[in-house]
Ligand SMILES: Nc1ncnc2c1ncn2[C@@H]1O[C@H](COP(=O)(O)OP(=O)(O)O)[C@@H](O)[C@H]1O
């Protein structure tokens with residue numbers, strides 16, 4: 001398999017389109033016959049990451065790079081940033097609004113879910129500038 | 143158990159997917175928290191929820207949920223039904239509360255998402 005890269009824009013506060021990048025990528029990975037458990041892990045990470053950009057971040061970008069050995073998911077945004085990453089990573093920590101909670105989000109489990117499902121995860125954030133989350137998945141089945 | 147039996151037990155109506163009553167279901171989960179659905183072993187399950195927004199359907203697509211049942215007679219708007227239809231996810235609506243719907247399906251033999259009872 002040669003390397004393939006796809007990118008999508010994510011619009012801040014656009015709840016109607018939120019999740020479309022992850023669903024498109026999920027379908028692409030199915031067509032590529034990637035292992036279904038791996039696809040689920042990538043889709044869950046993508047979707048939680050996308051929802052975070054839409055809810056908490058600014059306009060952003062969702063890029064996936066698929067190689068024989070590994071799949072790299074980069075989700076970045078130019079939003080408010082995360083002042084305390086260690087705190088944001090805690091299970092249950094959330095700054096989500098009541099409106100987010102009414103949509104079923106804001107349980108403070110997104111970043112912990114992403115960390116659990118990715119083989120490796122890196123977060124960089126500069127308050128006032130934005131956030132970058134990189135998740136790496138090893139493509140063991142190929 | 144077949145989806146048609148799930149519908150019968152819950153006295154539920156199909157909002158879409160009634161052309162596939164033979165889908166096999168053996169586990170169920172009830173939640174209004176989408177991150178919980180995403181974190182659990184929810185693939186091939188029935189999701190019982192009171193949330194009828196577009197994220198409920200997208201969460202089901204991402205996590206591989208087979209069927210969504212909306213409790214307390216809730217019904218999503220037509221565009222949300224159309225999205226579920228596009229992704230092959232039957233949607234049902236039951237007059238039962240979350241408690242009753244879970245109890246009835248448990249009683250009929252469905253397991254939790256981890257396969258335990
Ligand atoms: N892209 C982002 N930009 C700014 N803040 C973020 C971003 N992603 C996460 N956060 C912060 O980290 C917190 C925890 O995120 P998460 O674990 O996904 O929980 P939740 O989204 O349910 O609040 C969020 O409430 C928010 O304060």
Ligand SMILES: [Mg+2]
Nearest residue numbers: 048052110111
């Ligand atoms: Mg989140």
